Amino acid sequence: MENEISTQPHGMEDVEIQEWLESLDSVLESSGPEVAAEILERLRAHATVNGIDLPFSANTPYANTIPARLQPLFPGDQELERRIKSLIRWNALAMVVRANRVEHNIGGHISTYASAATLYEVGFNHFFRARTEEFEGDTVYFQGHASPGMYARAFLEGRLSAQKLENFRRELKPGGGLSSYPHPWLMPDFWEFPTVSMGLSPLMAIYQARFNRYLEDRGMKPVTDAKVWAFLGDGETDEPESLGAITLASREKLDNLIFVVNCNLQRLDGPVRGNGQIIQELESAFRGARWNVIKVLWGSEWDPIFERDTEGLLVKRMGELVDGEYQKLVVSSGAYVREHFFGSDPRLLQLVEPLPDEALRRLRLGGHDPRKVYAAYKAAVEHKGSPTVILARTIKGYGLGEAGEGKNVTHQQKKLNEDELREFRSRFGIPLNDEDCIEVPFYRPPEDSAEIQYLRARREALGGYTPKRSVRSKPFVSDHEELFKEFHEGSEGREVSTTMAFVGMLRKMLKDAEIGKLIVPIVPDEARTFGMESLFRTVGIYSSVGQRYEPVDVNTLLYYKEAKDGQILEEGITEAGSMASFIAAGSAYATHGINTIPFFIYYSMFGFQRIADFIWAAADMRTRGFLLGGTAGRTTLSGEGLQHQDGNSHVLALPVPNIKAYDPAFAYEIAVIIQDGIRRMYKDGENVFYYVTVMNEPYAMPPMPGNVKDGILKGMYRFREASNPKSKLRAQLFGSGAILNEALRAQEILETKYGVSADVWSVTSYKELYNDGIESERLNRLHPSEKPRVAYVTKCLADAPGVLVAASDYLKTLPNMVSKWMPRRLASLGTDGFGRSEGRTSLREFFEVDSRYITLATLHELFVDGKMDRSVLDRAIKDLGINTDKPNPVTS
Ligand SMILES: Cc1ncc(C[n+]2csc(CCOP(=O)(O)OP(=O)(O)O)c2C)c(N)n1
Numbered sequence: 001m002e003n004e005i006s007t008q009p010h011g012m013e014d015v016e017i018q019e020w021l022e023s024l025d026s027v028l029e030s031s032g033p034e035v036a037a038e039i040l041e042r043l044r045a046h047a048t049v050n051g052i053d054l055p056f057s058a059n060t061p062y063a064n065t066i067p068a069r070l071q072p073l074f075p076g077d078q079e080l081e082r083r084i085k086s087l088i089r090w091n092a093l094a095m096v097v098r099a100n101r102v103e104h105n106i107g108g109h110i111s112t113y114a115s116a117a118t119l120y121e122v123g124f125n126h127f128f129r130a131r132t133e134e135f136e137g138d139t140v141y142f143q144g145h146a147s148p149g150m151y152a153r154a155f156l157e158g159r160l161s162a163q164k165l166e167n168f169r170r171e172l173k174p175g176g177g178l179s180s181y182p183h184p185w186l187m188p189d190f191w192e193f194p195t196v197s198m199g200l201s202p203l204m205a206i207y208q209a210r211f212n213r214y215l216e217d218r219g220m221k222p223v224t225d226a227k228v229w230a231f232l233g234d235g236e237t238d239e240p241e242s243l244g245a246i247t248l249a250s251r252e253k254l255d256n257l258i259f260v261v262n263c264n265l266q267r268l269d270g271p272v273r274g275n276g277q278i279i280q281e282l283e284s285a286f287r288g289a290r291w292n293v294i295k296v297l298w299g300s301e302w303d304p305i306f307e308r309d310t311e312g313l314l315v316k317r318m319g320e321l322v323d324g325e326y327q328k329l330v331v332s333s334g335a336y337v338r339e340h341f342f343g344s345d346p347r348l349l350q351l352v353e354p355l356p357d358e359a360l361r362r363l364r365l366g367g368h369d370p371r372k373v374y375a376a377y378k379a380a381v382e383h384k385g386s387p388t389v390i391l392a393r394t395i396k397g398y399g400l401g402e403a404g405e406g407k408n409v410t411h412q413q414k415k416l417n418e419d420e421l422r423e424f425r426s427r428f429g430i431p432l433n434d435e436d437c438i439e440v441p442f443y444r445p446p447e448d449s450a451e452i453q454y455l456r457a458r459r460e461a462l463g464g465y466t467p468k469r470s471v472r473s474k475p476f477v478s479d480h481e482e483l484f485k486e487f488h489e490g491s492e493g494r495e496v497s498t499t500m501a502f503v504g505m506l507r508k509m510l511k512d513a514e515i516g517k518l519i520v521p522i523v524p525d526e527a528r529t530f531g532m533e534s535l536f537r538t539v540g541i542y543s544s545v546g547q548r549y550e551p552v553d554v555n556t557l558l559y560y561k562e563a564k565d566g567q568i569l570e571e572g573i574t575e576a577g578s579m580a581s582f583i584a585a586g587s588a589y590a591t592h593g594i595n596t597i598p599f600f601i602y603y604s605m606f607g608f609q610r611i612a613d614f615i616w617a618a619a620d621m622r623t624r625g626f627l628l629g630g631t632a633g634r635t636t637l638s639g640e641g642l643q644h645q646d647g648n649s650h651v652l653a654l655p656v657p658n659i660k661a662y663d664p665a666f667a668y669e670i671a672v673i674i675q676d677g678i679r680r681m682y683k684d685g686e687n688v689f690y691y692v693t694v695m696n697e698p699y700a701m702p703p704m705p706g707n708v709k710d711g712i713l714k715g716m717y718r719f720r721e722a723s724n725p726k727s728k729l730r731a732q733l734f735g736s737g738a739i740l741n742e743a744l745r746a747q748e749i750l751e752t753k754y755g756v757s758a759d760v761w762s763v764t765s766y767k768e769l770y771n772d773g774i775e776s777e778r779l780n781r782l783h784p785s786e787k788p789r790v791a792y793v794t795k796c797l798a799d800a801p802g803v804l805v806a807a808s809d810y811l812k813t814l815p816n817m818v819s820k821w822m823p824r825r826l827a828s829l830g831t832d833g834f835g836r837s838e839g840r841t842s843l844r845e846f847f848e849v850d851s852r853y854i855t856l857a858t859l860h861e862l863f864v865d866g867k868m869d870r871s872v873l874d875r876a877i878k879d880l881g882i883n884t885d886k887p888n889p890v891t892s
Pocket residue numbers: 111112115145196197198199232233234235236237262264266267268272396411
């Protein structure tokens with residue numbers, strides 16, 4: 001009954017609807033789709049004006065976007081391509097099955113590639129253009145779990161040996177192996193983009209496409225029609241990052257960007273939307289964001305059935321099923337499909353009456369039909385004015401039959417029994433007999449076979465092989481000594497923050513003849529916070545459309561200037577997006593052969609803490625550049641409270657192997673670090689990048705005390721010696737960042753009030769000290785007969801007498817982790833705990849890191865060593881005004 005009402009609203013006759021449809025058809029025929037669309041748009045407006053409340057829907061019917069009659073001819077040899085694809089399927093499966101026979105549970109995925117094989121093969125044979133001398137090439141983000149397919153193809157192409165395939169996921173075996181997923185760190189000549197932490201690659205791809213435009217608009221690379229392709233899983237789209245920047249892509253009209261979502265309706269545990277339709281959900285999200293959406297749902301076998309269906313019943317029926325039901329159909333017999341899908345309406349049953357059950361079972365989905373996929377890709381690359389997403393329906397584990405096709409367990413399937421292997425072999429026509437087949441050997445037809453010849457010819461026509469990574473930029477020749485020299489001088493008493501000092505350097509770098517153009521300043525709506533607004537005017541904010549309005553502050557010196565050739569990437573409030581820009585700019589030395597140097601400055605608490613996985617991906621990708629943690633330090637940033645004040649980031653930087661993390665106190669330290677960083681990354685080609693914290697506490701910047709460059713870079717150097725080194729009471733104070741000034745004040749108090757002579761060290765990087773320490777330990781363990789290597793910390797403190805006290809604006813674990821290489825016990829002060837929104841002075845008291853607490857810690861260490869009387873300590877507590885009953889900052 002309900003159904004009846006919905007199909008015939010208010011008793012409207014079928015014939016009336018039919019008349020409307022027929023007139024539309026005739027417009028379509030006589031004047032084409034554009035006029036038809038215009039009429040519909042006018043009708044919609046007319047209806048709204050007349051008070052008709054049309055429900056909003058961004059969805060189109062559950063059908064292919066490109067109808068069969070508009071489908072282009074498939075230009076390839078379909079049969080040969082099918083055979084090549086079958087061989088790749090076999091070898092991909094063999095890799096995983098063999099690896100798991102050798103080492104149980106080594107893992108690997110069969111079903112992701114099995115479902116996506118056609119999506120990739122149409123790309124490889126017809127679309128993905130390689131990077132060459134003449135052409136920058138297309139950029140492809142491969143779905144991480146489909147990696148066996150890419151390896152299997154490279155094997156057929158003769159680029160990877162059988163031995164490499166044999167050692168899939170076992171890179172440490174003799175002869176090397178293949179990394180589980182796309183990791184440029186592990187396979188730097190092959191993979192360009194790490195994609196396996198799901199959600200990162202769609203976002204990175206959007207910003208990559210946008211960065212390509214930035215380079216073009218700034219005249220740094222020629223304008224080309226190169227595309228960025230990103231392949232993702234439908235389950236992956238649940239990650240917030242996946243769809244988080246899709247409006248940026250449409251706003252920027254990134255028609256150089258193509259998403260292909262492999263909609264197998266399944267993720268790891270089960271259906272992506274058992275009770276809904278993921279494809280329709282994604283369609284409305286992307287259409288709502290003004291993307292060009294192409295649905296590839298049904299294969300060619302469905303076309304004649306659609307043609308017979310003049311009433312649109314089939315499309316309607318297709319739209320009714322939820323994904324859980326579709327999944328059930330995939331694993332069911334033809335008879336079941338007839339009864340449960342077509343059986344809902346006798347007219348539908350009639351449509352498929354001529355087809356036997358077996359044919360119903362074999363009605364292919366769009367994502368497995370090269371002709372449909374080709375049509376979609378062609379439309380995508382030709383589309384102008386917006387990015388395209390292709391939603392391709394496939395079956396997870398396609399071809400695995402009983403071993404997992406469409407089953408909930410298929411994602412984890414790594415083994416096939418003998419029957420299943422034989423069936424797979426037969427289904428895909430692999431020339432192996434029953435006996436050989438169960439050994440699952442890799443199979444490559446001879447070089448002169450039609451398959452290999454075809455595959456090679458196709459790739460040749462597209463410029464060569466892909467994926468392939470190479471470093472194409474030329475290294476810098478200069479050390480930029482002059483550029484940084486002035487910052488060694490100090491501020492002559494003027495109080496500046498390290499952030500201001502850094503911005504001064506940035507301004508100077510931007511003017512430099514060699515590197516000026518290459519600098520890419522990136523800010524997530526924080527330029528004013530860091531005093532960078534003067535750069536708006538001088539180098540401009542990048543905008544692909546220039547500035548279409550007169551900025552409200554146009555009469556001021558530092559107005560908000562947007563320009564098509566603007567240099568600053570002002571990303572708005574998105575640390576993730578800014579990081580994706582950082583990655584694109586920091587890997588352009590490989591992707592584009594351009595040495596762009598990104599400087600991404602942000603609120604330090606919203607870096608490692610918030611987007612650490614992107615930083616990890618950047619590390620894997622061998623990204624170069626500088627992350628600047630601004631307003632850093634738990635007590636140095638006043639008033640902001642526990643979600644802003646960062647005492648964590650230097651600890652969170654520890655696990656990223658190739659990031660160098662520095663907590664400098666003075667302008668010259670920053671100058672030394674940045675100059676050396678540029679040299680290491682862009683002259684010597686080292687695969688490192690930098691994290692430098694800068695603060696907003698103003699103080700006089702001293703001149704560099706002699707040549708301490710080496711110490712700054714290695715992690716520590718003596719900044720100020722004790723004035724009375726012969727004193728009986730001696731101490732070594734270690735300060736970092738803005739807390740170094742507290743150590744210097746403590747040095748004075750200790751000297752004048754307690755007769756303790758202390759040296760003060762600037763510890764610029766606990767991470768560097770730690771890495772050096774563990775490396776020394778390791779080398780000594782492995783080479784016991786050689787002269788022991790002495791840790792740098794140990795060397796520094798060889799002749800440094802007295803008690804040891806460290807204070808930083810970060811967790812106490814930082815100094816503690818290097819204390820084992822110190823000659824004596826270390827007392828560590830730091831900022832473990834939540835903290836308060838408070839001013840600097842109160843915060844430093846609260847966390848017990850100010851000069852008074854450093855003084856007390858020093859006196860206490862002397863007392864423990866028996867060098868100081870208890871009464872002095874008691875008096876000091878009183879004189880220093882220390883409340884001994886205050887709450888523990890760690891737990892309060
Ligand atoms: C951030 C993240 N979380 C979890 C995983 C583990 N994981 C790997 S594959 C997968 C399911 C993938 O489903 P889908 O995106 O639909 O891809 P399909 O294999 O179906 O093509 C999961 C949960 C991961 N790789 N990354």
